[in-house]
Amino acid sequence: MTKRARFARIALALSIAMILWFAIAMFGAKLGLWSPITGFATLTMTPALPMLGLTALLGAAALVATLFRAPRTGWVAALVALAIPAAVFAGLGQLRSTAGSVPFIYDVTTNPADAPMFSAALVEEREAEGANALNPFDAPLGQFDKWKGNAEVADKTGAQLIAEGYPDLAPLAVAAEPAAALQAVEAAMTARGFDDVTVDEAAGQVEGTAEVFWYSFLDDVVVRVRAGEQGGSVIDVRSTSRVGTSDLGVNAQRIADLLQGVKERLAEGEAEAG
Numbered sequence: 001m002t003k004r005a006r007f008a009r010i011a012l013a014l015s016i017a018m019i020l021w022f023a024i025a026m027f028g029a030k031l032g033l034w035s036p037i038t039g040f041a042t043l044t045m046t047p048a049l050p051m052l053g054l055t056a057l058l059g060a061a062a063l064v065a066t067l068f069r070a071p072r073t074g075w076v077a078a079l080v081a082l083a084i085p086a087a088v089f090a091g092l093g094q095l096r097s098t099a100g101s102v103p104f105i106y107d108v109t110t111n112p113a114d115a116p117m118f119s120a121a122l123v124e125e126r127e128a129e130g131a132n133a134l135n136p137f138d139a140p141l142g143q144f145d146k147w148k149g150n151a152e153v154a155d156k157t158g159a160q161l162i163a164e165g166y167p168d169l170a171p172l173a174v175a176a177e178p179a180a181a182l183q184a185v186e187a188a189m190t191a192r193g194f195d196d197v198t199v200d201e202a203a204g205q206v207e208g209t210a211e212v213f214w215y216s217f218l219d220d221v222v223v224r225v226r227a228g229e230q231g232g233s234v235i236d237v238r239s240t241s242r243v244g245t246s247d248l249g250v251n252a253q254r255i256a257d258l259l260q261g262v263k264e265r266l267a268e269g270e271a272e273a274g
Helices: 003-030 036-068 076-100 121-129 159-163 178-191 252-272
Strands: 107-109 171-174 197-198 204-210 218-227 235-241
Touching: 003 036, 003 107, 036 076, 076 252, 107 159, 107 252, 121 218, 171 252, 178 204, 178 218, 178 235, 178 252, 218 252, 235 252
Parallel strands: none
Antiparallel strands: 107 235, 171 235, 197 204, 204 218, 218 235
């Protein structure tokens, strides 16, 4: 094996090692070895650019070296060594693009003027996590004091950000009575894998916690069912990330998906009754 081919293999090994590092950071959080925010921010994002820059530089150098003159052995390994950080760079670029296309917010609801409130039990559970649950839980939507340096949110309330970013997000009015609607909400949350789904019939609320696959970030969800003024029920949802200043649109997507699930459950019930 030539020195250039050996160099290419070393570059490839380092690129693979970088991927393994990121995987360990993510799955370590999923296994509870460290907090999700430590896995994402400290172990992944902080070293990402230096690690990507180094592996990309070594991959490019190895590729040039192996193709410079015969025998041109090892160029495939060098190409892969360069392709790995390039792909990760592309992924980070997509992540940044997504972050720029959605409101810079972690607390989303269908009713900012009268948002559903989480139960004392869930708030207590969250506060017990300390550093693993950094976002204010009971503060009114729009309390973005810690983000005053961000021009996008410095002078806007949560209601404004939701209205601008998610104009189609609204309470769901259904023909079903509150008791039936509450059952449909519970069934939809359970079917979607929410943890610790609890129903408070007296308050007309269902709560649960959703776990994001990447790094096991936790988002808490509360659904409130009220009798409609003209009959039927009105359903409001609130989804709040425990950590992170931007949810990358996940909470709004979850709310839309959950409401769709509720409608499907109610439709199934009507079909069975018919």
